Amino acid sequence: DQQVKQNSPSLSVQEGRISILNCDYTNSMFDYFLWYKKYPAEGPTFLISISSIKDKNEDGRFTVFLNKSAKHLSLHIVPSQPGDSAVYFCAARSGTGNQFYFGTGTSLTVIP
Amino acid sequence: EAQVTQNPRYLITVTGKKLTVTCSQNMNHEYMSWYRQDPGLGLRQIYYSMNVEVTDKGDVPEGYKVSRKEKRNFPLILESPSPNQTSLYFCASSLSVYTIEAFFGQGTRLTVV
Numbered sequence: 001d002q003q004v005k006q007n008s009p010s011l012s013v014q015e016g017r018i019s020i021l022n023c024d025y026t027n028s029m030f031d032y033f034l035w036y037k038k039y040p041a042e043g044p045t046f047l048i049s050i051s052s053i054k055d056k057n058e059d060g061r062f063t064v065f066l067n068k069s070a071k072h073l074s075l076h077i078v079p080s081q082p083g084d085s086a087v088y089f090c091a092a093r094s095g096t097g098n099q100f101y102f103g104t105g106t107s108l109t110v111i112p
Numbered sequence: 113e114a115q116v117t118q119n120p121r122y123l124i125t126v127t128g129k130k131l132t133v134t135c136s137q138n139m140n141h142e143y144m145s146w147y148r149q150d151p152g153l154g155l156r157q158i159y160y161s162m163n164v165e166v167t168d169k170g171d172v173p174e175g176y177k178v179s180r181k182e183k184r185n186f187p188l189i190l191e192s193p194s195p196n197q198t199s200l201y202f203c204a205s206s207l208s209v210y211t212i213e214a215f216f217g218q219g220t221r222l223t224v225v
Contacts, residue, residue: 032212043202043216089155097209099170102155
């Protein structure tokens with residue numbers, strides 16, 4: 001059963017607006033959550049992470065929010081740019097630190 | 113340039129013919145892992161290695177083998193490939209098991225007919 005879920009397969013946003021990508025998880029023992037970005041024909045690249053003891057982490061235009069009680073995290077991109085168009089994967093690390101679990105991805109299209 | 117290199121990038125093979133997908137990293141990373149990406153299922157971890165000679169099963173290890181005889185290389189072996197192993201495979205490495213960020217290879221598109 002999928003422990004990390006991304007329920008929106010795709011999202012379209014106008015350039016300059018905010019993109020919000022969502023992710024839900026089931027295992028309360030995950031200790032870190034990550035977002036990866038993937039362009040076609042390339043491997044995923046790390047974007048941003050958050051520890052399970054934090055509720056927000058910001059890096060430039062990217063902010064990740066964690067709501068532990070709801071087992072939900074979100075990635076905000078402000079302002080969105082056409083180069084942000086990619087598939088975004090949410091991932092979580094097991095409490096033992098050995099394994100990673102990924103969501104199914106959300107394809108973001110930023111319209112110029 | 114720091115990178116994770118997978119070979120081949122594309123492979124079409126027949127059921128039952130043993131194959132190896134190679135993965136090499138030049139960053140002196142301790143932790144390496146293999147994933148497969150399938151539509152509707154995202155990336156699923158097949159095997160991982162915390163260091164040389166230390167490997168362990170991920171979420172979907174059935175039908176795969178790995179070895180870690182040296183730090184830089186982590187080959188994925190399919191002893192008897194089957195059509196349900198048709199997938200996009202990614203190798204990844206990170207500095208250690210304690211490191212969050214992983215570096216991924218460009219992927220290997222495998223088709224088993």
